[in-house]
Structure formats: structure tokens, C-alpha cells
Amino acid sequence: GGNSRKPFIAFVLGGPGSGKGTQCARIASDYGFAHLSAGDLLRNEISSGTEKGELILDIIKQGKIVPSEITVELIRKAMESTDAKRVLIDGFPRCEENRIAFERITGTEPDLVVFFDCPEDEMVKRLLGRNQGRVDDNIETIKKRLKVFESLNIPVIDYYSSRGKVHKINATGTEQEIFGAVRKLFSSLRF
Template sequence: MGTIVDATNMEGIKSALGEKNPKIVFVLGGPGTQCANIVEHFGYTHLSAGGDLLRAEKQTCSEYGAMIETMMFEGVIVPSEVTIRLLANAIMENENDKFLIDGFPRNEENRAAFESVVSFTGIVPEFVLFFDCSEEEMERRLLTRNQGRVDDNIDTIRKRFKVFVESSLNVINYYNSKGKVKKFG
């Protein structure tokens, strides 16, 4: 994966996304949701906006790498512009036209920023999968997945869950008002 598209190329991102016209499903829930079965059975490409894309960018030593690392460790949300550019790059670099975007939008600002980028293209999420799990269950899953991630510790997990409750539930309510939420417990 390449580094983030230069800020002067936002129009290029909008144009490329419009031409590709991808089908997008957002996956929201507290930290630790799993998407492998959906990808395997329905042919989507999984893009982990809150995790894998950010970790990959962090490794490129780009201008955003240190900021991403700090924000992930603190359990706070990376700026929308950074995440949207990473998502756009991943979508444009992939031959598939169906994307399961995991962990995005995490707050109202993310949602509004994404919609402003794709507003003229007609791209809207097909639907939003909402995995509604307890904090205890998410802690258990994250602490036992044993992937050696610096952000898989009890303090960061609890911060992430608090951020989820304070920020992401508003996004879920927004999409629910549009009839686009499919909830799983």
C-alpha cells in the first residue's frame, strides 16, 4: 500500500472514487468486531479503517506515521482527512468494487467528512452492520486475540470503548434514522 495521497489531490480522489462507484458497507461496533466470514461468503474486500490501514501507514514513516501511532496508543480517533485518504487509496488500488469498511465512520465528523468527499458521486453505504456487544465481551476478545498489538491492553481497550459509546453511537443513530442499520447482538 502506498502512502497517503497528497492534499492537492483530493479532487483526484473524488473523481477516481466516482468512476469506480464502489459498493460500501460500514461495520461498526466496539473494538474487536470480526469480518472474515462476511468477506469469505460475500466477496467483499475488508478494509480495517481503524486498525490495519492506520498500522500500515504508520510503518511507511510518512508525515502522519508518528501522529497515527500516538493517537492509536491513546485510543483516540485519527483525523477524518487521514482516514478518508487511506480508505480512498485502498479502494482505488483494489480491483474489487465491494468493500466492507470496518471501524469507520467512528464519529459524526468522520461521517460528514466522508459524505462531503463522495457527495457528488452518489456513493452511499449500502447499509451499516452494527455489532452490539458488551464491553466485557470486547475486552475478552481483544485480550485473547494475541496479535502483539500495542493497543491491545486493558487501559487502551477501555478508552476505545468509551470513545465508541461517546462518538459512534451518534453515527449508528444517524444511519438508523435512514433505515440503513442491521444490528447483531
Template sequence: MACNVSVVHQAMASAVAQPNKAPPQLPCAHLSSSSNSKPKPFKLLRSSQSSFASTFSPSRPQTLIPSRSSKAPNFLVVGCGKVEPLRIMISGAPASGKGTQCQLITQKYGLVHVAAGDLLRAEIASGSENGRCAREYMEQGKLVPDEIVVMMVKDRLLQPDSQEKGWLLDGYPRSSSQAIALKELGFKPDLFILLEVTEDILVERVVGRRLDPITGKIYHLKYSPPETQEIASRLTQRFDDTEEKVKLRLHTHHQNVKAVLSMYEDITVKINGSLAKEDVFAEIDSALSRLVEKRKSTSESLAA
């Protein structure tokens, strides 16, 4: 049945004159010859033909006519889907290589690196009350209370750059309570990477680790020595990078890692962190690439 477009125009004009009111129900919402017949949807005309949008004139009544072409209109479908940024967690014992791998991951995938340890050390350096409290726990090889760390991590993950580019959360959560807190705040990773390294290698890595206070670069006296004597002379050792303290930290890590893994069991990828850093990254890169491709495929399907 034909639809009188002049009535449509009157309804549209009324909507423009009263923008705060809900749009009216147009009288040609259903085109049927009787109440028992099913409405027939209109097919859009080809771009080479005159379309309703280009020929509509309020000065004369018009009729919408369903296309009788047997062929489907050849329209380009433009998708509005957007690929969501990656949300990755990486975990491992002290000196398992998280910092090195995080650097390689962020270089390739552009994620924002959020290291809970760095947030804590910055708080300690500021001399705040939370910083002094955190230092006491860290010196004893214990986990810093959740109420101190969780809010720092939450605030960083909510920053615009983390929301836009995606984030790589380094060394957090370290306990089931921290994992639960993040979940309740709405932070769920797409992938949880666990670096596994034997304890004797971990101790050797920690004890030989040094920090350049000017550049922030991490060196190792055996595996990655400083380039010049000038750099070597200014290197410092973190207060908790001693053999005694690292063994306490390893004990705490092993006690809590199983509980954390139980929260992310279905998205966990375990990587042998004892390998060369290039080989470790190759495995991580493979897992992330699969995730990116899957996400792109899903986005394209939704946009089609």
C-alpha cells in the first residue's frame, strides 16, 4: 500500500519545531493491505537511481515504492566497530625478566606500562606516609597492604593514555585479595603472562642487578654490565636486592602465585623465563599476535 509522504513531512516538521519532545510515530511505519498480511520491508534503490533522500520534496505528495529488482542492492557497508585496546598482565618472581619483556612488548604493541613496583618506589621516594609504611613491609620481604597499592594501580589504569592505548600491568596482582580487588573495580585482563624461572637463577639475577639513577636503566654486573666506567661509578643497588631479602620475596611469591593463577586460569600463558630474552619475547609475541588477530576478526564481523 502507498504511503503519503506529505503526512510524513508534517510529522517531521512538528518534531523540528519541538526538539525536546519524543519523535512521533510516523503513519507509514507498517505498510500492509490488511491487518492479517505481513509488512514488506523496503529495499534501498541503487545509487545510480533516484533515491527518496535526493528527490523528496515537501511541496507535493510522493509514494514510496518497494524495489522490484531481483538482485540485492550493491551497497558498501561501513562498519562502526572499533578494536578494543589490549589489557595484559605479566607476572613472575623478582628478576624473572618482567621489566625486559615489558619494554619489548610496549615497543611493539604501544601499551602503557604500569609497574606496581615503580608506583610503590615513587611513593617511597616522595617520603609520604604511605611510602614509609610500604618501605617497612618491603624491607621485611612482605607484600605491601592492598589498601595502599590497589588505589595507586586503579588511578594509573584509569588515566586517559591507559584507556586509549591499552595497558600492560607489570607484577600485579600478587595475591588473591589484590586480584579480587581489581576484578571488583572492573579491571579484567585479556591475557595473563607468567614467566617461570628457577630459584638459583633468580637469586643470581637479583644480587647482580644495578640501577642507573640518572637514566633509570637497569644493568647487571655479569649479564649486562655498564658501557662506561662513568656509568659504573654511579650505579646503585636497590635496598631490597640482597640475597637475604630476595629469598624472602621469593618465598612470599611462591605462596601467593597459585592463588592468583586460579583467578586467571583460562587466560594464562606460561613462558620459560630462563631462555634468552629474544626467545622469551618470541613466545609472548606469538600469544599477543593471536589475540590481536582474533580481536580484529571479531570487530570486522560485528561491523559487517
């Protein structure tokens, strides 16, 4: 965008099915954030029917993570094409490589990291119950996604915790209850 002022950036992280996408939609509409979802950007790429899209579909079906250069480039482009002063980046960075690449390319760190903390059995229940289940919402793939979250994404959250950036939200309960905690956080922010 033409606005050279750095936007307020919040990374939104949490396990598969923790409710990141659901809560981000509400934050976007109530607090004027642009919502960039790494998973949605990848699924758009799949829909475009390119060779790259086929590669991405194959990886997502296996519950693995897509190579960093692909995701980072999609996020970079999406950030470039928004003029929003507040941006939610949902499901990214997924691993230390993503994090380091983001910081190198943008020369900046996020202002805030929101971590939706949810027990595994609850996440599994939600994903298996999702309407119009996704190609990666079967029990085998869900188990792999949970493992990948533990081994690759938790270290990113730990890194930002050590830098005092993480705000952990209890992601059990109803959407409305969780949004109550979200609202408390976002209403206290000074943008």
C-alpha cells in the first residue's frame, strides 16, 4: 500500500481447531483489522490449479507444513496489498524458519502475539465436527497436525514469550466466552 507507516501487527497462533480463524473474523470486524490467514492463502493457491497449488495440496493432506519460501512470499504479498493500519496474521509463523524469514523481510517484529490455548481432545472434537470438513480434517491427518504444532510452532510461541509479546487466551468454552477474553485484550491495546 501507499501508506509508509508501519501497521500494528498481531500474530494469531494456536493448535489446529483452537479457533484462530473464528476469533480472527470477529476481531477483524470489531476492531478494524485486516485478517490474513496463512491457511486461506495456501488454499487459494490450491484453487488456482497451478503446479505450486498441487504441491501445496499434497503437503496439506499429509498434515505437514508447506516450505517456508512459499508461505512467507504469500504473507509478504498479502501485507503489501493491504492498506490496513492493523493486521492479524493467522497461522503464521508456523516454525522458526517462518519467523526468521518474516523478521528479515519486513525488518520488524509483531507488536503482539495472541496464543489460543486449547486442550488437544477439544481441538480434535471440533475438527472432526466441522461442517464441510476439509481435506485435512480426518483423524490421521489431525494427529500429524497436532504433532507438527507441538514440535515446530510451540518453539515460536516460547521465543515470543521470552520477549514479552505473548498474550495467552484460554480457548475452551463457547465462541462468545472466548471472544469476551479477546475483547478484554483488544480493548486495552493502544494502537
